[in-house]
Amino acid sequence: MPTTDYYEILGVSREASGDEIKQAYRALARRHHPDVAEDKSKAEHHFKEINEAYEVLSDPKKRSQYDRFGYVGNGASAGAGDFGFGAAGFGDIFDVFFGNARGAAQTRRAGPERGSDLRYDVEITLEEAFHGTSREIVFDRQAQCETCNGSGARPGTIIVPCERCGGSGAVRAARQTPLGQIVTQTTCPRCAGEGHTIAQPCETCAGRGRLQQETRLTVNVPPGVDDGSRIRIAGKGEGGARGGPSGDLYVYLSIAAHRVFKREGRDTYVDVPISFTEAALGSTIEVPSLGGDVELTLAPGTQSAATFRLRGHGMPGLRAAHRGDHHVTVHVIVPAKLNKRQRNLLEEYARAGGDAIEERTFFDRVKDAFRPE
Numbered sequence: 001m002p003t004t005d006y007y008e009i010l011g012v013s014r015e016a017s018g019d020e021i022k023q024a025y026r027a028l029a030r031r032h033h034p035d036v037a038e039d040k041s042k043a044e045h046h047f048k049e050i051n052e053a054y055e056v057l058s059d060p061k062k063r064s065q066y067d068r069f070g071y072v073g074n075g076a077s078a079g080a081g082d083f084g085f086g087a088a089g090f091g092d093i094f095d096v097f098f099g100n101a102r103g104a105a106q107t108r109r110a111g112p113e114r115g116s117d118l119r120y121d122v123e124i125t126l127e128e129a130f131h132g133t134s135r136e137i138v139f140d141r142q143a144q145c146e147t148c149n150g151s152g153a154r155p156g157t158i159i160v161p162c163e164r165c166g167g168s169g170a171v172r173a174a175r176q177t178p179l180g181q182i183v184t185q186t187t188c189p190r191c192a193g194e195g196h197t198i199a200q201p202c203e204t205c206a207g208r209g210r211l212q213q214e215t216r217l218t219v220n221v222p223p224g225v226d227d228g229s230r231i232r233i234a235g236k237g238e239g240g241a242r243g244g245p246s247g248d249l250y251v252y253l254s255i256a257a258h259r260v261f262k263r264e265g266r267d268t269y270v271d272v273p274i275s276f277t278e279a280a281l282g283s284t285i286e287v288p289s290l291g292g293d294v295e296l297t298l299a300p301g302t303q304s305a306a307t308f309r310l311r312g313h314g315m316p317g318l319r320a321a322h323r324g325d326h327h328v329t330v331h332v333i334v335p336a337k338l339n340k341r342q343r344n345l346l347e348e349y350a351r352a353g354g355d356a357i358e359e360r361t362f363f364d365r366v367k368d369a370f371r372p373e
Contacts, residue, residue, distance in 0.1 A: 006053035006066065014067070018058065019116065025054040026192040027208060033190055051189065112150075112244030115142070118237040120251050124221060126258040130290040130315060132223035136216060137251070143213035144239035144246060148202035151243050152209040157200045162191035169195040194242070210239045219251050224266070224316040227255045261290060266315040266324025271331060274298065279332045289313045289326045296328055304332035 007014050010024045028050045032043050056062045122135055144150040153159050161167030165188035174183045187193040201207030219231060230252045237247025255263075262269040272287050282300035286293040287310075294313055307329045314324025338346065 006057055009049050009053040010057065012057075016057075018060075021054065021057050023208070025050065025058070026194065027206075029189065029192040030198070030207065047189070113241040114244050115144075115238035115240040115247035117247040118249045120249060121254065122219065122221075122251055123254045123256055124225075125256055126261060126263060127290060128221065129225050129253075129255050130223060133221045135219050135221065137219055138214060138216050140212060141215055141236075142210045142238045143215070144243075145202060145205035145209055145211050147204035148209065149243060150209040150240060152202055152205065152207040153198045154200040154202050157198075159196050159198055162188060162195055162197050164188050164190040165195065167195045169193040209242060217249070221253065222318060224318045225253050225255075226265075227253070229253045229318075260288065263315065266317055266320070267327060268314045268324065269327045269329070271329050272296075273333045274302070274330045276332055276334060278302075279304070279330070287328050290315070294326065298330070302330060302332075304330065306330055 007016070010021060010028065012020055012024050016024075029047070032046050032050060056066050118139070118141060120137055120139055122137065124133060124135070145152075148155060151159060162169070165171050169188055169191065170185050170193070171188045172183055172185050174181055176182075188195075191197055198207050202209070205211050215236065217233065217236060219233070221231070230250050233249040233251065235246045236249035239246050260270060268290060270288060272285070274283075274285065277283075278285065278298060279302045280300065282298050282302070284295055284297045287296045288294075289310070291313060294310055296308055296310065307327055310326040310328060312323050313326035316323050335342075
């Protein structure tokens with residue numbers, strides 16, 4: 001059971017990604033390799049700790065077990081026997097016969113590697129989605145070092161192939177077992193799979209080829225974007241490794257709820273109150289829309305909850321030439337209080353229509369409701 005913290009050895013947090021762990025391992029491996037360290041005996045011990053920590057934290061299963069229990073078991077099955085493979089499990093035996101697939105994959109990636117994509121979330125208003133807008137965003141990213149152009153070497157110096165692996169990034173070893181001679185391939189411990197060594201690291205990035213950098217960008221949001229739309233900004237993601245191209249930045253948009261308007265696709269919706277007289281006599285009113293007030297003509301006798309469509313007054317389309325429609329639902333508001341003249345006029349209106357107006361008690365209304373015809 002280890003008495004040291006693997007995360008502390010590699011200098012990473014417990015939430016570190018696989019790429020961060022690999023990057024930390026490679027930097028430490030180059031710095032503390034016995035071939036380049038002054039104190040050989042101390043470097044060998046520390047180098048062994050670095051490799052042990054990376055072996056566990058780079059394997060998702062071993063890392064999960066280590067996070068839960070604080071140690072990693074040998075994984076050997078009872079009664080299976082080790083056949084000269086020490087504590088290796090069947091997965092390691094498979095690698096012995098057919099080559100270390102993971103190590104081989106790492107050596108194939110020894111050339112330039114594209115940087116990771118990044119995501120940035122921005123909330124805008126419905127008005128901004130209608131008219132279009134621009135936002136300045138600030139974020140941190142691993143940017144390619146401009147001094148060495150991502151190579152990690154001091155400008156003017158030469159990057160030479162690793163003497164240990166000959167530039168392949170992997171070393172092969174043969175050993176005798178009861179099944180015969182077995183050849184294994186592992187990541188080169190001297191160059192950490194890079195395939196080359198840097199005699200004079202870049203002073204700006206300390207040989208890493210990338211730097212943590214605060215980036216400011218102005219993002220232009222076109223009219224008509226919808227909730228969940230994304231804007232791609234090429235080359236503004238993480239810087240590439242070993243001089244590789246940078247990843248992209250994706251800005252994801254969310255639209256805040258509006259207190260007046262609702263939206264479905266390119267159509268917009270609004271509720272508008274109107275008076276009893278406007279509904280009964282008909283009228284021309286102004287209704288709000290995202291593009292400004294629009295005239296709406298009400299026919300005499302308009303009923304409450306009636307909906308009108310104003311074509312071309314909805315949201316613009318990102319790829320469509322015409323705009324959506326604006327739907328207006330009117331609601332007749334009954335006045336809560338009437339002055340004497342208003343009441344007299346309404347009573348006269350009721351009598352003219354044949355409606356009887358009389359003062360009746362509650363019990364009179366109940367009797368009328370249950371009186372047989």
